[in-house]
Amino acid sequence: MGRTRRTRIKNKNVARDLNLSSDRDLVYFMQWMTRNGWSQLHKFQVSEFKNTGRGVLTKESVHVGDSLVKIPKKLLITLNSVSQSEHFTKFTDLSNRFSTQQLLAAFLVFQRHLAEKSFWYHYINSLPKTFPIPAFYNFSNDVPDFLSEEISKMLKKMREQYEHFLQSINKRLKCDHCNNSAGSIFDFESFKWAWCTVNSRAVYISPDCGGNLKFQLTDSNCLALAPYLDLFNHSNSAKVKAAVTSDGSYEITTLTDCKKFSQVFINYGQHSNLNLYLQYGFILESNINDVIPLSFPSIVQCTKKIYPNVLNSMNTYVNYISSHSLLKNPSLNLDGLSWSANVIIFILISSNRMNLKSIEFKVYSDDFDDEDLQLIKEIALILIEDKRTELGGFVNQLENQGGALSSGDQLLCHQTSINLIKEYLSILDKCESTFH
Numbered sequence: 001m002g003r004t005r006r007t008r009i010k011n012k013n014v015a016r017d018l019n020l021s022s023d024r025d026l027v028y029f030m031q032w033m034t035r036n037g038w039s040q041l042h043k044f045q046v047s048e049f050k051n052t053g054r055g056v057l058t059k060e061s062v063h064v065g066d067s068l069v070k071i072p073k074k075l076l077i078t079l080n081s082v083s084q085s086e087h088f089t090k091f092t093d094l095s096n097r098f099s100t101q102q103l104l105a106a107f108l109v110f111q112r113h114l115a116e117k118s119f120w121y122h123y124i125n126s127l128p129k130t131f132p133i134p135a136f137y138n139f140s141n142d143v144p145d146f147l148s149e150e151i152s153k154m155l156k157k158m159r160e161q162y163e164h165f166l167q168s169i170n171k172r173l174k175c176d177h178c179n180n181s182a183g184s185i186f187d188f189e190s191f192k193w194a195w196c197t198v199n200s201r202a203v204y205i206s207p208d209c210g211g212n213l214k215f216q217l218t219d220s221n222c223l224a225l226a227p228y229l230d231l232f233n234h235s236n237s238a239k240v241k242a243a244v245t246s247d248g249s250y251e252i253t254t255l256t257d258c259k260k261f262s263q264v265f266i267n268y269g270q271h272s273n274l275n276l277y278l279q280y281g282f283i284l285e286s287n288i289n290d291v292i293p294l295s296f297p298s299i300v301q302c303t304k305k306i307y308p309n310v311l312n313s314m315n316t317y318v319n320y321i322s323s324h325s326l327l328k329n330p331s332l333n334l335d336g337l338s339w340s341a342n343v344i345i346f347i348l349i350s351s352n353r354m355n356l357k358s359i360e361f362k363v364y365s366d367d368f369d370d371e372d373l374q375l376i377k378e379i380a381l382i383l384i385e386d387k388r389t390e391l392g393g394f395v396n397q398l399e400n401q402g403g404a405l406s407s408g409d410q411l412l413c414h415q416t417s418i419n420l421i422k423e424y425l426s427i428l429d430k431c432e433s434t435f436h
């Protein structure tokens with residue numbers, strides 16, 4: 001192959017991303033950051049990537065130990081910023097207790113409504129208008145139960161925080177800026193946008209960094225929005241260190257190298273795909289942190305296929321399982337069964353052959369003999385086959401629904417739910433292979 005053609009093919013693979021540095025909102029945003037004490041530490045360029053959407057590309061090599069970003073204290077939105085805003089605090093009844101996320105979200109709603117009058121105007125303009133997060137689209141009716149339960153929980157939390165905030169403000173009080181009432185400024189749609197912004201973009205800070213607060217909190221004050229840092233996407237292979245420097249800046253140092261002209265990732269933490277989907281609206285292929293959650297009834301149902309009487313003699317054992325938190329997060333994963341799934345199956349199949357003391361001894365000494373392991377394996381293979389059938393059905397059902405959706409992020413959210421389940425199917429194959 002000639003050199004020119006080889007180069008062209010190589011470039012085709014790397015150069016699919018779109019340079020966003022001349023995007024008007026981003027230009028104003030960077031200018032505002034610079035005016036307020038921020039400076040670019042590397043030749044970074046905000047770009048649109050084919051697989052991950054908007055993120056940060058580096059035009060030079062970045063090495064272990066390099067600082068990626070340093071966001072000045074003045075540009076961080078913390079509860080201290082919220083506390084200091086008299087415009088905002090005058091609406092709220094300070095005898096109430098709030099959560100950090102609730103206050104940051106409400107503050108963002110208020111700042112967005114101030115438009116050009118807000119110090120954060122250019123930051124707010126740089127934020128996405130919609131999110132490919134299932135709770136943002138109220139997807140809970142169109143997806144399998146295990147997903148809709150999680151989405152409903154998230155929606156419920158968001159709703160409750162909104163309702164509670166609304167009850168804690170003087171709704172009739174007029175805003176000095178626009179003369180509208182507080183009740184009309186803090187509408188649910190704006191709150192939902194702000195809540196999803198905080199949920200998918202806030203970083204953890206030490207509670208001490210928040211300063212003196214006017215508010216009483218229901219949690220520890222440990223979240224902040226960090227403009228520009230929140231343009232970095234996540235990868236499991238990225239390793240970073242976060243620290244608040246002596247001048248109060250929020251600094252991220254990379255513990256992995258980044259090649260010239262590649263995307264610079266940070267790490268949001270060790271999340272399963274379900275968690276990534278619910279909180280951030282994306283999933284990772286072959287995610288090492290991924291697991292397929294199992295419900296206790298589904299384990300019992302599969303066990304009954306070989307041991308039909310299993311539940312009849314089991315009240316003591318079920319109590320034992322519940323009281324020892326063994327029901328916590330049973331799952332299938334790339335290495336087989338999680339510890340709790342293993343133990344639940346073992347207890348279920350042993351209830352007719354052993355007394356509780358012997359079972360307990362085996363569970364806590366992890367002393368399963370070949371016969372035990374063979375019996376557990378038989379149930380595990382049934383569980384895997386059942387899950388495969390169930391998940392295959394969900395994929396078909398979701399693929400048939402896709403046509404009715406129109407908006408970009410809504411479609412993306414729908415496609416991600418299909419990809420999540422397809423990833424589960426591939427985990428099942430790997431999980432099964434550990435038993436052969």
Ligand SMILES: C[S@@+](CC[C@H](N)C(=O)[O-])C[C@H]1O[C@@H](n2cnc3c(N)ncnc32)[C@H](O)[C@@H]1O
Nearest residue numbers: 052053054200201230231232233234280281282
């Ligand atoms: C902190 S923001 C990162 C910047 C964001 N992409 C933007 O355009 O502003 C987090 C959001 O970025 C997206 N994201 C982050 N990492 C991703 C990844 N590896 N693949 C796909 N989307 C990702 C998700 O939409 C997530 O909710």
